[in-house]
Amino acid sequence: MKERIPQRxxxxxxxxxxVILDGVxxxxxxxxxxxxxxxxxxxxxxxISYYLVFDADILGNRFVTGHVGARxxxxxxxxxxxxxxxxxxxxxxxxVENEFQQKQAEESSYDIFWLAKKELFDxxxxxxxxxxxxxxxxxxxxxxxxxxxxxVRVNFLDDYDRLREKNxxxxxxxxxxxxxxxxxxxxxxxxxxxxxxxxxx
Numbered sequence: 001m002k003e004r005i006p007q008r009x010x011x012x013x014x015x016x017x018x019v020i021l022d023g024v025x026x027x028x029x030x031x032x033x034x035x036x037x038x039x040x041x042x043x044x045x046x047x048i049s050y051y052l053v054f055d056a057d058i059l060g061n062r063f064v065t066g067h068v069g070a071r072x073x074x075x076x077x078x079x080x081x082x083x084x085x086x087x088x089x090x091x092x093x094x095x096v097e098n099e100f101q102q103k104q105a106e107e108s109s110y111d112i113f114w115l116a117k118k119e120l121f122d123x124x125x126x127x128x129x130x131x132x133x134x135x136x137x138x139x140x141x142x143x144x145x146x147x148x149x150x151x152v153r154v155n156f157l158d159d160y161d162r163l164r165e166k167n168x169x170x171x172x173x174x175x176x177x178x179x180x181x182x183x184x185x186x187x188x189x190x191x192x193x194x195x196x197x198x199x200x201x
Contacts, residue, residue: 004029005050005127008120011095014054015062021052021123030070034128040135042082043073050127052091061105063094068127074139079150083141089130095121 005025013019024047031038038044052066068089073082093113094105102112115121141150 005123007033007122007124009123011054011062011064011115011121014121015056015064015095017054019054021050021054021066024049025124025127033124034131037128037131040132041072042075045071045073045084048127048131050123052123052126057108059104059108061094061101061108061110063105063110064091064126065093066091068130070131072135074135076141076150077138078140081141081150083139083150085136085139087131087134089134091126091130093126 005021005023025033026047027044030044030048034048048068048070050066050068052064054062054064056062068087068091070087072085072087074085075081076083092110094101094108094110095113095115096102096105097115097117102114105112113121113126
């Protein structure tokens, strides 16, 4: 049985001893202990798996490597339906207490995790940070799902083509509508400000 992740550890001791944390954070624990992550998603569908290896190198970097995995529900910003996304995060983070350690860790290509001197480390905070970084900036179905589960873009283009065809068949001149729209823009006081800004540039 995998152990529950500790909430406070001495990272100096863990990196000296090469401690490995291999386990899962239950749905109940993640809902309670990862508030920022839970606010950023619709739902966490199950346990969060983690594998963290603490170590130190010959340059004095104290670091943790490994990976974190989770399956979450997000809302697609294209069609506004929910969809599942697997998050798989590779971790390579050095603990630093001062600028010298930061520079040395960055030169060794580690990400940085700041801690005050003798401050205890909460692995859950690192897990939460990595999961947040793995979330897409704009949640959307993959391109392969357009026209299947996510078809807003396809429907929009179809509607546009049908409307264009209808205007052509009925003899409507869409260029007139465009000129009217441009005239309305010119009458808008903000359009004058925009024109002044363009002239200054």
